[in-house]
Each structure stands twice: as C-alpha cells, then as structure tokens.
Amino acid sequence: MGEPEKVQSLDDKQNWYWKKNIKLITGLLIIWFLVGLGGGVLFAAPLNEVPFFGVTLSFWIAQQGAILVFILLILSYAIRMDKLDREYFEKKEQ
Amino acid sequence: MSVEAITIIMVLITFGLYTGIGWWSRVKDTSSFYVAGQNVPTVANGAAIAADWMSAASFISMAGLVAFLGYDGTIYLMGWTGGYVLLALLLAPYLRKFGKFTVPDFIGDRFYSNSARTVAAIATIFISLTYISGQMRGVGIVFSRYLQVDIIIGVLIGMAIVGFFALLGGMKGITWTQATQYFVIIIAFLIPAIAISLQLTGNPVPQLALTGSDIVDRLTSIQVDLGMTEYMAPFTDLSMLNVFMITLALMAGTAGLPHVIVRFYTVKNVRAARWSAVWAIIFIALLYLTAPAVGAFAKYNLINTIADQPLEEVQNIEWVKKWETTGLLQFNDLNGDGIVNFSEGEAGNEVVIDGDIIVLSTPEVANLAPFIIALVATGGLAAALSTASGLLITMSSAVSHDIYYRIFNKEASERQRLRVGRITLLVALFIAAYVGINPPGFAGEVVALAFGLGAASLFPVILLGIFDKRMNKEGAIAGILTGLIFTLLMIGLILSESIFGTDGAILNSFFGINAQGVGVIGMALNFIVSFVVSRNTPEPPVEIQQLIENVRAPEIDSELEAAATTEDK
Numbered sequence: 103m104g105e106p107e108k109v110q111s112l113d114d115k116q117n118w119y120w121k122k123n124i125k126l127i128t129g130l131l132i133i134w135f136l137v138g139l140g141g142g143v144l145f146a147a148p149l150n151e152v153p154f155f156g157v158t159l160s161f162w163i164a165q166q167g168a169i170l171v172f173i174l175l176i177l178s179y180a181i182r183m184d185k186l187d188r189e190y191f192e193k194k195e196q
Numbered sequence: 197m198s199v200e201a202i203t204i205i206m207v208l209i210t211f212g213l214y215t216g217i218g219w220w221s222r223v224k225d226t227s228s229f230y231v232a233g234q235n236v237p238t239v240a241n242g243a244a245i246a247a248d249w250m251s252a253a254s255f256i257s258m259a260g261l262v263a264f265l266g267y268d269g270t271i272y273l274m275g276w277t278g279g280y281v282l283l284a285l286l287l288a289p290y291l292r293k294f295g296k297f298t299v300p301d302f303i304g305d306r307f308y309s310n311s312a313r314t315v316a317a318i319a320t321i322f323i324s325l326t327y328i329s330g331q332m333r334g335v336g337i338v339f340s341r342y343l344q345v346d347i348i349i350g351v352l353i354g355m356a357i358v359g360f361f362a363l364l365g366g367m368k369g370i371t372w373t374q375a376t377q378y379f380v381i382i383i384a385f386l387i388p389a390i391a392i393s394l395q396l397t398g399n400p401v402p403q404l405a406l407t408g409s410d411i412v413d414r415l416t417s418i419q420v421d422l423g424m425t426e427y428m429a430p431f432t433d434l435s436m437l438n439v440f441m442i443t444l445a446l447m448a449g450t451a452g453l454p455h456v457i458v459r460f461y462t463v464k465n466v467r468a469a470r471w472s473a474v475w476a477i478i479f480i481a482l483l484y485l486t487a488p489a490v491g492a493f494a495k496y497n498l499i500n501t502i503a504d505q506p507l508e509e510v511q512n513i514e515w516v517k518k519w520e521t522t523g524l525l526q527f528n529d530l531n532g533d534g535i536v537n538f539s540e541g542e543a544g545n546e547v548v549i550d551g552d553i554i555v556l557s558t559p560e561v562a563n564l565a566p567f568i569i570a571l572v573a574t575g576g577l578a579a580a581l582s583t584a585s586g587l588l589i590t591m592s593s594a595v596s597h598d599i600y601y602r603i604f605n606k607e608a609s610e611r612q613r614l615r616v617g618r619i620t621l622l623v624a625l626f627i628a629a630y631v632g633i634n635p636p637g638f639a640g641e642v643v644a645l646a647f648g649l650g651a652a653s654l655f656p657v658i659l660l661g662i663f664d665k666r667m668n669k670e671g672a673i674a675g676i677l678t679g680l681i682f683t684l685l686m687i688g689l690i691l692s693e694s695i696f697g698t699d700g701a702i703l704n705s706f707f708g709i710n711a712q713g714v715g716v717i718g719m720a721l722n723f724i725v726s727f728v729v730s731r732n733t734p735e736p737p738v739e740i741q742q743l744i745e746n747v748r749a750p751e752i753d754s755e756l757e758a759a760a761t762t763e764d765k
Contacts, residue, residue, distance in 0.1 A: 108738070109738055109741040109742050109745060110742060110745065111745055112745055112748060112749055116748070116749045116750070119750050120748045120749070123748075127285050127286065130281075131281075131285065131286075134278065134281050138274050138278045138443070139274075139440060139443060139444065142270050142274055142443075143270075143436060143439050143440045143443060144436075144440065146267075146430040146431070146436070147430065150428075150429065150430055154407065155407040155408055156406075156407050156408060156409055156412060156413060157406070157407050157412050157428060158428060160430060161267055161412070161428045161430075162407055164267060164270035164273070164274065164430070165262070165267075165269070165270060165273055165406070165488040166273075166403070166406065166407070166485050166488060168270075168273075168274050168277075168278065169273065169274070169277045169481050169485055170481070170485070172277050172278060172281050172481070173477050173478060173481050175281055175285070176280075176281060176284045176285070176473055176474050176477045177474050179284065179285055179470065180470040180471050180474045183289075183467075183470055184467065184470075186750075187467065187750055187751075190750050
C-alpha cells in the first residue's frame, strides 16, 4: 500500500457550475411545491372561492394548471442547463 | 360490420405494426438489449418514455378514478406528473452521467455493497411484478369485453405478444415499438374525447372544454340533486392530509420507478437525457390534461343515461348488457321500485360500477361510431403492452445483470447473460399472466404498496447517493431497511382486513394518514435514519467520493468545447 489517496475535488469552475445547478433546481422545486402541493392542496379551500372561467381556481390547478406548470419547469431546466453548459465551456479560456 | 369485427381488425393491424418494428430493430448484444446501444433520438425516446410511463392505469383507470373522486382525483393527476418533475430534475441527468445499466447497478456501485445491490434488485423486481400484473388485467378486460373471448385466452394472447417483442427486440426493439405505441395511445384517447366534448359542450378541444364550458357546473348540480357530493369541492372523498400525503407518495414513488429511470440510459448524453424528459412530459401531459375532462364528461353522460331511469330499460341498453356480463357493472334494485337509484357510496345506491370501465365504455355511452369504440380498445391494449414490455426488460436486467452477473458469475459471457435475461423474462411473463388471470382480491392495495415502497426505499437512496457525498454504505442500508419495514408494517396493519382477512383493520390509519400515503412517513424516516447513521460511521472510500465529484462536473461536450475554442481565435 502506498500513500493514502486523496479525492481530487472539483476545480473552481466546476464548483461554480455545480452551485449554479443546485440553485436552479432549488428554485424550480420551490415553484413545484408552491403550485402543486400549495395551490392544489394546502390552499385549496381559499382558492376554491376564486372563480376561474367555468370552474374555481383551485379545481383548475389541481386538475390541469399544475400539470402545465410542471411542463414549464422541466422545459426551463433543459434550456437553462444548456445555457449553463455553454457558459462553462466559454469560461474555460479566460 | 359489428364493433367486435372492427376491433379485431384494428388490433391485428396494430399488432402487425408492432411486430414489424420489433423485427426490424432486433438486437444481438447486451448493450442494445438493455439500453438500446444508447443512440435513440430524443423525440423517439420521449415518446417511448411516455408510452412506458402511461400504463393501463393511466389509459383505462385514471379518468374513471377522477370521475369518482372529483377534485380529489388530483392525487393521480398531480401525483404521477409531479413525480416526473422530481425524476427529470433530481435523478435522470445524474444517473445518465453515472452511466450504468440499471438502478440496482447505481445503488450497488455507489454504496460499494452487494447487499445494497441485492436489496435494490429485489425492490425492483417486486415493484415491477406488481405493476405488470395490473397491465395483464388491463389486457384481459379489453379482450374479454371487445373480442368476447374468455379473459384467460385474452391474457395468454397478450402474454405471447409482449413476450415476442421483448425477447426479440430487447430494449432497442421495445424503444421503437413503444414510440409507435405512444401515438396509438394518444390518438385512441383524444379522438373519443374530442367527439364527446363536441357533443356535450360544443367545444372541440376537450382540455379547454373542462374549464371553458359549464360542464363541471352542470355535473355538480346533477350530482347534488342525486344526493352525491359536489364534483368541484375539494376533500369530499379524502381529507386534506391524505390528499397531500398520497400525492407526495405517488410523486416520490413514481420518480423511483426503475423501468422509467432505465429509459434515461438509452440516450446519447446528459443533454439528451434532459431533452428526452422535456419531450416525455409534453407527450404525457397531452393525455393527463385530457383525462380530467374525459372523467367529467363520462360521469355526466353516465348519470344522465342510467340515474332515475326504469331498471328494465337500462338493462336493455346494448353496452349495459355487455358490461354486466363482465361483472364490472352491477345493478341491485334494493328498494324494489324498478328505478335505478344512483348515489355512489351513499345509502340506497343501487349501481356498482368498476372505475375501469369508464374510459372503455365512454364512446358507447355517448353513442359514438363503432370505429371509435374499436380505437379505444386498441389504445388500451397499446398502453398495457408498452408498459408491460418495459417492465419485463427491467426485471430481466435486475436478475441477469445485477444478481447473476454482478454477484454470482463475474466471468459470465455476453451470451450467458443474454440467456439468463431471456429466461428471467419468460418466468416473469408466466408469473404476470398467472396473476392477471387470477388477480388477488387486493389488487388495488398491492399497487399502493408498490408506490409506497418505491417512495420509502429507492427514491431516498438514489437522491442521497447523488447529492450527499458523505452518504455511505451503512447509512444507505439502514435507511432502506427502516423505510421498507415501516411502510410494509403500516400498510399491513391498515389493510389487514383485505390482506390477512382479519375482522376489521388492526390500525385505522397512521395519525390520519391512510395506506396509500403512509409511504411518505417511511420516506422521511429513511432520510433521517440514513443521515444519522452515515454521520456516525466511516466516510465512503476515496474512489466513491471521486465518483460523486465526477458526476457533479459538467459533461465533456466536444461540440461545445470546440465552439468555445473557435470563438477565441
């Protein structure tokens, strides 16, 4: 057995990338929780008093609105991560 | 031509199509067998994920469940799609980067432990088997009702078809077959929905007709007249606590479904995994946004057709007769007045409807053309078959790759592994067919169990494996065991009446949480126990810590790198 190996940790740029990634995910998941479990369940009673076209706002969120928001969340994750990837590689030469 | 004849023709045409595609994309090596050689385009992979994900439950059962639960049906609508957000953001990209074949592979390698690998493989097999028996039941219902063949023959035909595709094509074959099946599923779901939407609301877009017309109001008022609860009011069937817990359990349970996770290994790179997720949620949402509309339309039509009508007349309607013979629709004239009293779940209700017939019977209740009725049957079959084939591949890889190759025979050649994989596939198929023909009396409870266990075992461990570098073998195993044992115990106690045949439930609920939602508590315990144990035991070995570091770094993308270098010149 030689010297104990050391973990080669991320360099500054990789760390920057990972932190940005975590921040993005956290933000998106907060929206996920507030809209889905918040608007559809926890605040269902008050939002049920708010009319939304032919139904109430909470009914719409619970049955359709939340799903539309979920699509947007996954789409914006893919777009923002593509952008982050590009920024990362462009940063390399600086 | 009769509905049955048209159905047979359409089923034969689509099966021929799937068979042709399965043959065209058949494979010989293990990588193509399990992960399709990792060269499936993102849109096709998105459609395949959607078909894999949308099981017989999504196509046949969900709109019916929503129709009977009303507002509270959101547990399925949000639970299954919201779980997909967790999968797309928290698991898929990293698992793809990790680059192993299967979920047990990730867990076994990340926690450097064959015990962890075995537990994960067993959980995978159990969850998949539970799931696949539901698909076989779906196949059986469609065959027995539309082809008027015995349910046993129906299941056997379905089994032969699924087995043929999966054995022949492996993952590559089923990816292309599933992508095709997605389009069959969605067309079969949308066409009748559009027709009924036009009929009831005058709006050709069912997704918009739900909110844009007064259909929900009309439904609410006829329900109230009959003594049922308001359709639009929240928490009439389940308490707020239970809606919250069940939604969360279904979300976490879905995100941990091994047969869906494995789909993200079939793409070229991490970026393709992210975009496959986008395509898949769009494809899935197309059906999930329509289902609540179909549920409301179907309920409205059904009530209008049978409630307060003379029993004799109702029993003479063609579709009522056919569904009555399957036993999924029953009338008991309790008060002997010869009138159908329909007030779901309340005293004096005389109609027993299995939710599974709502979608399948909708076109007949609405008097749509026979061709549309046949289309719905074809779509139901596509949904069941696509999910079943994905599950078979997943089980077969859990046994041949994770247990046989990684644990018992590290020298096994590709041919040997493929052979073990195919034998497993056959065994799983026979078990699934057996369960499909003889469904256990507690089928619904078993599904709750699968999601609850997924949420309490696989999901937390994968998540911690990716995001907590300090998480070690001891923590992960302690966490999985705590989550599994707690959830199994609670579900066993709460559902003791149907599972063990006790007099009444041993435990009514866990502080107000029912069996479907109790997995969330198991999940929380899993997180807590694994955290505490891991912090009091040695940190993971250097090479594992290095592995996590590597998964966090961006993927080397030669195109982007080249672009960045050229710009600098």
